[in-house]
Amino acid sequence: MRLINKLMSKPLNIIFAGTPDFAAQHLQALIDSHHNIVAVYCPPDKPAGRGKKLTACATKLLALEHNLTVEQPLNFKESSDQLTLANYQADVMVVVAYGLLLPEIILKTPRLGCINVHGSILPKWRGAAPIQRAVEAGDKLTGVTIMQMDKGLDTGDMILTAxxxxxxxxxxxxxxxxxxKLGPSALLETLSMMATGEYNRIPQINEDATYAAKLDKAEAELNWQLPAHILHKKLRAYIPWPVAQFTYLDQKQVEHRIRVWQASVVQMQHNQVAGTILNVEKSGITVATTENALKLEILQLPGKKALQCQDILNSRAEWFTIGQSINGNTK
Incomplete structure (x- = not known):
């Protein structure tokens, strides 16, 4: 990451908007900086857990810990919410994984507009799941882009990329x-440049854009008809959610959803049907795919914690025998 070294710029009045831990880590960097956080925006608290108790997001909890003013509008359609934000007279609004679309009137309210920390090298992987789609696609490089927000979906001019x-x-x-870890430093550097007015805005090339669609649970089902290297990328992309999995059908025709937390590609020639178990050993269960094989190393049985293959075999060896389908049907 290449950053420009400058003398400390004048402090900016900042509105911060974010939700998960990723956003909270950026908020912490702002708290530790010389900038002035005038308000923190988060979505309304949501029910969570078995009791469906209203639970605050990570960003709100951090804001309250530091006695920062928290606003939680449902959206910004109400004129009263728009006026509330305007009354903070912010220089800039920093948006990190907020989860709400900002109308154009909000984008234009702060003196320097709104900037967003996006988890990809734009214009590649615009959208909701840029990190996961980059891993799934086998990209060798990713990063964060600090962009000036506009009314499009991650289409604004780029200010800095790390x-x-x-x-x-x-x-x-x-x-x-x-x-x-990379984003907060890039954010602070961007704010330093914005405070001095010495920064460039680089338009995105729309023709180079790709879209990172939100993950769906259905994608996590392993399709053994795919080559092993494709399955391996998907498996890594779906950690920590929704986690790659397959369905084992036991002799009583009961289905068991088994998650795969770690696997490796085995380069080998075979003539077995995809999904057939080729080898079983303490280090892993090797399963045939249409190209090479996938060795399952850490699995999670329903209602249990993730375990090394050796521990799984100690209790469920009959589920994984050579020549059997990984889904439980014998050849």
């Missing part, structure tokens, strides 16, 4: 953590 590599072992969870 990059990091994606290895063949990275998951969406590990890249999430990497970007959560």
């Amino acid at each position: 990059t990091c590599e994606i290895s063949d072992q990275d998951t969406s969870a590990s890249i999430y953590e990497a970007l959560a």
Whole structure:
């Protein structure tokens, strides 16, 4: 990541809008900076857990911990909500994984407009799941882009981009953590440039854009008809949610959803039907795919915690025998 070293710029009055831990880490960086946070915006509290108790998001909890003013409008359609935001007289609004679309009137309210921290190298992977789609696609590079927001979906001019590599072992969870460290520094550098007025806005090339659709639980079902290297990328992309899985059908015709938390590609020639178990050993269960094989190393049985393959075999060895379908049907 290449950052410009400057003398500390004058403090800006900032409205921050965000929801999950990723956003909270950016808010913490602002709290630790010399800037002035005039308000923090979060979505309304949502029911969570078995008791469906209203629960605050990570960003709200952090804001309250530091005695920051919190606003939680349902949306910004009401003129009263628009006026409330305007009354803060912010220089800029920083948006990080907020989850609400901002109408044009809000985008134009702060003196310097609204900027967004997006988890990709724009214009690639606009949309809701940029980290997961980058891992799934096998991208070797990702990052964060600080952009000036407009009324489009992640279409605004780019101000600063910071990059990091994606290895063949990275998951969406590990890249999430990497970007959560990279983003705050890029954000502070951007604010420093905006405070001095010395910054460029680079228009995105729309023809190069790709869309990162929101993940769906149905995608997590492993399709053994795909090559092993494709399955491996999907498996890594779906950690920590929804987690790649397959359905085992036991002798009583009871279905068991088994999650796969870790696997590796095995380069091998075979003539078995995709989904057939080729080998069973303590280090993993090797399953045939249409190209090479996938070795399942850490599994999670229904209602249990994730375990190494050896521990799974100690209790459920009869589910995984050579020549059997991974879904439980014998050949």
